Amino acid sequence: MIMQDSMSTGKKNEKVKSCRKGGNKVKLLEKLKSKKKTEDQEVTLEETYDVNETLLSKLAPDSIIEKEDYIQLGDNYTKTFVISSLKSQIEADDLREINELSENINMSIFYSEIDNSKIEKELSKSISENTAKVNSETNKAHIKAKAQAEIDSANTLLEQLAHKETKMFDLQILLTIIANSREELESMSGQIHTKFSALGRVTYPRLRSKEAFDSNLPFNNNKLPELSTNTISSNALSYLFPFHENEIIHDSGIIVGKNRTTGNIIKVNPKNLLNKHEFTVGISGSGKSTFLFSDMMRKKTLGDDILVIDPKGEFGEPFKVAGGQWFKFSNSKGGNMLNMFDVPAQSIKVDESGHYQEQINPLRDHISSLMVTFNLMYQELTLDASNELSEVLIELYDDFGMNIDDDNFNYSKTKSTDFPTLSDLANLIDSFAKKTIDNNKENPKYNLERYERLSNFRKGIEKYVTGLYAHVLNGHTNIEVKDSGLVAFDVSEITEIKDLNRVVYYNVLTYIKKLILNGNGKSTQVYVDEAHYLADPKVPVAMENLFIMMKVFRSLNCGVTSATQSIQDFFSAKDDLRNYGEAVIDQSVQRLYLPMQEKEVDEVNERLNLRLSEEDKDFLKVRSGEKTEDTGKGFFYVGSKKVKIEVILTELEKKVWIDKNYEDFLD
Incomplete structure (x- = not known):
């Protein structure tokens, strides 16, 4: 039988609650066991069973010792924190690092909707008070600026409430950490303050530590509402439901790599996404080509056709051995030719989102x-x-x-x-x-x-x-794509010819567009490796056409994988309306960022608003002249969700890609 009583230990700020078997004490769970039923009350099946006191006794700690800086549960040490003064705007990335913590941390969230009239009254009061601060001649500039910012924020929220664009909630967050030693507990406490400061102010209620601990138990009873209450909008609250998980594991699809944080696989089903477009960037030697090869092979196993513009001549030979086609383009007489004047059988018009609208004149x-x-x-x-x-x-x-x-x-x-x-x-x-x-x-x-x-x-x-x-x-044109299962357009012999590479590259891309337009709608992935060859600052319309092509391909069951090792060149194609390098990346639901030079990491982070932490940026940076040890390791995004990734090849892929044993394809 589990018993509970309290005694004074004679030590300051310390109480001991002992839990032991036997004795004539009041039973701890008597309330759960039986209340006398009147004759007309129905007795449930569960109420006919006795409490398993033996099991509960084994689960209960030998003692609960309250001290000023922690609570000791048997041999374990615990602290419960409350989070208050939440930020007005909470983003998904604010929760990412929290979920990467592998320590024993329990988080409880209590929320309830607040009547709009109450919020409107408080906001009106806040506007009046801050207006007085702004108009005061004695207040300094920074005080007036802060007051004006609060006025603007309050007015925005009032407008949203008036149009029923948002709701307000009372939110309380409690965190309990459990450690095997006091040293570990203090280390975890430091991490809590560091990581959770992204949400708000983290405090430990020393005088009410046991109540805080009880509040985090799964009984839906917060004993410290006055210490942990926050007012939050429905938009910010939505990031907490469902709880953010640092995993990307779809029910079906292909394995993209390994999650470096959790050790689990990263699995994506492109068919369930908004589109099948991908983007990857990384310096030479970062593992970009390895990722592309594994992505091609795995999509091929799902039945996709694979078409690739190959500027380094890496994919043609394994494709040919596997039964695919390999077309090489060079400046030699009698070589493969694509006539730029070939007209596709059809052309279509799509809207801004890539949805089919109508057939248009192909010529x-x-x-x-x-x-x-x-x-x-x-x-x-x-x-x-x-x-x-x-x-x-x-x-x-x-x-x-x-x-x-x-x-x-x-x-x-x-x-x-x-x-x-x-x-x-x-x-x-x-x-x-x-x-x-x-x-x-x-x-x-x-x-x-x-x-x-x-x-x-x-x-x-x-x-x-x-x-x-x-x-x-x-x-x-003197080539014929008989089976587009695996097709490599090898332009490696002309990539170093400045006057020629962009023209040939764009011509091949136009031919691929013709194949897709003339096709039967079979699931296809087009790989545009070293896509920065299209990014000519004097002719931004070339990259613009890639952007438009991606929208067209979406409606034809086709995805585009754009890859580059020169992000600065990629961003160079722009006009007065937009940067088309950025537009191509924005079109891609899946994005892989592999190691880059320091200035490239900073530029990517700023241009694409990735909101990388300093730790994240350091992870991606490769110092000039150093060989990266993080080949195939980076950040992988699906939409706004981000995980740390490591690209892992299968044994067969290693034999073919690393060892160049192409005959293994035939097995």
């Missing part, structure tokens, strides 16, 4: 994309020349039997050789300067003014027509 849409290509090829294109060039492109397609105003033209029936090439465009522009053609016949296209408007552009693209880079872009 008209593709000419807009071609104009981006030509701006990358010749960046000095003037407004007059640009307007003229768009008209010339319309005329060029018309010469090949494709009228821009014919919305019923079936582009799916055209062969690759039916489309014009870069030579055809050059010849058309050249024809504007020729008065006569064969046999001295009058040239109907002769127009010297048109030629003069395009003469500089014509000279600028000559190296792509018959010059140094003629074998890369000038010709009909």
Whole structure:
């Protein structure tokens, strides 16, 4: 039988409550056991059982000793804290570090809704008092500024209450820590003050420590409401329900990596997210390519088609061994060719959120994309020349039997050789300067003014027509993607050619867009590695098109994984309206931040408002000249939820990716 009584120990600030078996004391749980029932009261099945006093005696501590700085429960030491003066705005990240604590900490939350009229009365009183402070001639500037800020905050809250946009709650938070020794207890107490100061003021009620301890027991009875009461909005309260967990584990999907904080797996089902877009950034050697490879392989096992722009030539060979396709692009004669003038079978228009709206004219849409290509090829294109060039492109397609105003033209029936090439465009522009053609016949296209408007552009693209880079872009498409299960577009041989890399990169991306538009809607992931090649500050529309493409792909069951090792270049594509590097990242629900240079970490944190702590930033920073020991380790986001991640390869992935034993794919 568990007994309870109190005695004085003769020591200051110390009480002992002993709990022991036997004796003629009042039974502690007698109230729970039986109240006499009147004859008409129903007796439940549970009430027919006796209390298991043997079990309760074993669970109960031998004694409870109250001291000024702690309570001793048998061999354990405990403290219960209260949190008051909560911050007016609580963000999800404020709770993240709290949930990363692995120590024995129990948190109880008591809340109840407050009548709006009471809040409105208090806010009105606060506004009046602070207005007096602002108008006082004796108050200093910082006092007036603080008072004005409180007035603005109160007015905002009053407006929200008036429009029923929020509710107010009375909230109390109590925390109990339990340790095996006093030293451990003091260490944990320090952590409590450090971590929970993100929420408000943490205090230990020395004179009422036992009441505080009792309040944190699961009996829904707070004995210290006057010490722990806070007023909080429904928005701030929502972050506490459900309790924030430092885990990302979906019911199904792929394993992304290991949670470095908890040791559990990180599992994500992209099909259940707002979109399937991903973004990853990390310096060379940070594990970015390793993550991309594992992500490709795991998505492939779920049935996704994989298309990748491969600027380092890393993925083609394993893809080919696994039965996929590997297309290499170089400046050599007879190599693979993608004709920039190929038109997709269809084009669609989506809204700002990426939802399908309507079919649009494929040729008209593709000419807009071609104009981006030509701006990358010749960046000095003037407004007059640009307007003229768009008209010339319309005329060029018309010469090949494709009228821009014919919305019923079936582009799916055209062969690759039916489309014009870069030579055809050059010849058309050249024809504007020729008065006569064969046999001295009058040239109907002769127009010297048109030629003069395009003469500089014509000279600028000559190296792509018959010059140094003629074998890369000038010709009909000579590849065929028969099965898009695993396809690598290897552009490694031209990535170091400054005049060429952005043009080819964008041309490949445009071809992939054509594949997706012409496809059957099968789940597909497109990987755009080293996407900063698209980010030209002089031609931001290239990165803008990637941003638009991501919105279009969303409605076609396709995700885009953008990756870069140069975040500063990635952010360089911007105009007066927006930064398109940031826009691409914002479009990506999943984001992986791997080790970066110190200035890059600071820039990412500031531009994307990641709200990284100094500890978080130090974790991501790689000092100049040092080799990182944290390869594959970083922060992984799904929406606003963040965890520390370590990318882990399976045994098969290690054999293929690390050991280059590609034949293991066949097994």
